[in-house]
Each structure stands twice: as structure tokens, then as C-alpha cells.
Amino acid sequence: MKEFYLDYAATTPIDERVLKYVEPYLTTHFHNPSSLHTHAIENKKAINDSRKKIADAIGAHPEEIFFTSGGTESINFAIKGYADKHPELKEIITSKIEHKATLNTLHFLEKKGYVVHYLDVDAFGLVDLKQLNSLINEQTLMVSIIYANNEIGTIQDVKSISKICRKHKTKLHLDAVQAFGQIDFDVQDLDVDFLTLSSHKFYGPKGAGALYVKKGLDIEPLIHGGSHESGHRAGTENLYGIIGMGEAARIAKLELEQNREHYHKLQIDFHQRITKVFKDIKLNGTPCGSNRSYNHLSYAFKDILGYQLHFQLSKRGIYVATGSACSSGSITPSHVIEAIKLEDEYQPCVIRITFGKYSKIEDHDEIINRFIESCHELKGE
Numbered sequence: 001m002k003e004f005y006l007d008y009a010a011t012t013p014i015d016e017r018v019l020k021y022v023e024p025y026l027t028t029h030f031h032n033p034s035s036l037h038t039h040a041i042e043n044k045k046a047i048n049d050s051r052k053k054i055a056d057a058i059g060a061h062p063e064e065i066f067f068t069s070g071g072t073e074s075i076n077f078a079i080k081g082y083a084d085k086h087p088e089l090k091e092i093i094t095s096k097i098e099h100k101a102t103l104n105t106l107h108f109l110e111k112k113g114y115v116v117h118y119l120d121v122d123a124f125g126l127v128d129l130k131q132l133n134s135l136i137n138e139q140t141l142m143v144s145i146i147y148a149n150n151e152i153g154t155i156q157d158v159k160s161i162s163k164i165c166r167k168h169k170t171k172l173h174l175d176a177v178q179a180f181g182q183i184d185f186d187v188q189d190l191d192v193d194f195l196t197l198s199s200h201k202f203y204g205p206k207g208a209g210a211l212y213v214k215k216g217l218d219i220e221p222l223i224h225g226g227s228h229e230s231g232h233r234a235g236t237e238n239l240y241g242i243i244g245m246g247e248a249a250r251i252a253k254l255e256l257e258q259n260r261e262h263y264h265k266l267q268i269d270f271h272q273r274i275t276k277v278f279k280d281i282k283l284n285g286t287p288c289g290s291n292r293s294y295n296h297l298s299y300a301f302k303d304i305l306g307y308q309l310h311f312q313l314s315k316r317g318i319y320v321a322t323g324s325a326c327s328s329g330s331i332t333p334s335h336v337i338e339a340i341k342l343e344d345e346y347q348p349c350v351i352r353i354t355f356g357k358y359s360k361i362e363d364h365d366e367i368i369n370r371f372i373e374s375c376h377e378l379k380g381e
């Protein structure tokens, strides 16, 4: 049976070119970058080259990039690290549709006495800017917002958000884990203070991430120890992860336009076909072509349970997600679906389809057929 992977928002396979590029760092170039002998110094240089590639890809300076173990760690680092340096500021603003990495970091801080405000979103998942304007005050430590939503694909109006933050001299952290490789952004232009990236979402190795910290901002390390990452993140570096991430970022930036075109064709074609067959399904998030990730479709079906459809599709070699990959298998609607106030009858069945650079438009017929078969079996038809 031919298998179809349609869960690129959960993770991507490593790009063959990246794999080839990092292979020596798993074998011959194994030396500890903190050692002082020749090959170790070469490895240190390779890490800094990777830092530069990431900085170049987002319009930052290399000194503003710190490597971490992934998106979750970067988010923890940005929020807790900045909070630790500014104990006098006890309010944080975020949205109701953040990734669990942000929400649970903030729940942790709530237990420590912080007041967290969760912004409402509209039916498309766009944050309420008026509410942000009214909540932000001199006690606000930071605003933390997800750029492209992992569950519903909505892309936020970051420039409007950053303008409000600037007006109030409040720092802005952007979770750009799903945005990088989809949106051609620049940290100076967006005017953000912290920005999170995760390598495995753009064809780099797993276990590597980065946090952009605007020059001049003070942030406490999350992990204390040696002087790695100029004292910002201790521990012997994940050499091949970091080097692979830089190369993956370089390729993602270089090929962004062509990938985006490819994703958009897939998105439009799939959407047209599936809505022809399933007349009463709803697209969650923003419409295709306007503030929506190009590789992303999220549908709500009626009279079917999401986890059951997910299972039927999986049995047929179609790999998608129900809502969010992290909450797969759960029948209760995700916090994102609740926040967009999807009608009750649609809430139990949300299926997320995310394309990648290896997805093919000619597979759509077969994929849709397997959707039809799965739904027939579930309805006993």
C-alpha cells in the first residue's frame, strides 16, 4: 500500500542535502567544540557559521542567535529567562491559541504569582488587537504570540501587534516555529524582541532550535553550567543538530518562494477537491490565500469522531493529525478549536492536513478516495 505523509506541521524529514552536510559531524568531525585543538576549533567555527546562516535567514546579527534543543526550550528560555531578569514586571499577555509550550510555561509562571492575560481570537483565529491595546500596561513583562498557528494555520498580523508593544515599551516574543519556511520575514522589519525557531519543522535535524534575542536585552539562561553559547545555554553543543539547522535554514530561505508556490498549488487543489466531495465540512482558520500558512488545511467534519477518522485514515496509509499532533487521540476539542468557537456539532472531528516539499498533487485523487472510504466505513455505509 502506498503511504501518504500529510503531517509536515508535526515534523519534516531531514533534507538529503542537510543529511549529507552533517554526516561528517557524526563521524570524523566529532571533536568537542569547546576543546582547544585544531579540529575542535574547526567545529566551533562550523557552529558559528551555522549561527550566521540562521541570522541571515531572519535578518538578525549572529550574536543575537542562541542555540537550544528546539522550539519548546526556546519558548521557555525567552519567557522565563526574561521574567527572571525583570522580577518587578508581573503581567504577561498571550493568546488563547498558543502552542502548549507557551501555555504551560505561562501556567508555571501563574503558580509563581504572575498574572497572565489570554487574548480572545475571532472565528478565524486572529487575535483581538483592541483587547491587547487595552490590557497592555507598565506592569506587562512581555507579549508572547504564535506567528503561524500549528492547528488552524492562521497567520497573525505581527506588525500591528509589535506596533502596540512598541507604543507601550513592552517586549514581544514571537513563536515562529510554524512560520519559518512559509513566510519571508525579517526580525527588524517585524520589530520583535525574541523569536523562536525549531529545526525539525524546516527539514533540519530534530533536537535543535534557536532563540533570537535582540541585542542589548538581558536574559537569564534556562540551563546553567559552562560558558557555551556565550554563557546563555550551557552544555556541550548538539554539533550535528546545530550545523544541520543552519544549513536547513539557508536552504529554506533560498527556496522559500518555490516551496510556497508548490504548497499553495497543493492547498488550492486539495481544498477544491475535498469540498466537492464533502459538502458540509468546514475549513478552520483563515481562508486559503489570506493570512493562512500555504501548506496548511484544517477541516471540521460533522457526525464523525476525529480520532476514529484519524485511525481509519492511518489504516489506509494516510498520515494526518487530529487538531494538533501533540493532542492526537484525544476526543475533547483542543483549546484552539474551543477558542475559535467552532459550532458544537463540528468540534469532535477536526483533521489537519499539512503538505510538504515532497507532497505531490497527482496523489490527491487517491488520498481523497481513501477519505471517502474511511468516512463510509465509519458511517457503516
Ligand SMILES: Cc1ncc(COP(=O)(O)O)c(C=O)c1O
Residues within 6 Å of the ligand: 009, 010, 069, 070, 071, 072, 073, 099, 101, 146, 148, 149, 150, 175, 177, 178, 198, 199, 200, 209
Ligand atoms: C507553533 C509551535 N510552537 C512550538 C512548538 C514546539 O517545538 P519543538 O517540537 O521543537 O519543541 C511546536 C511544535 O509542534 C509548534 O508547532
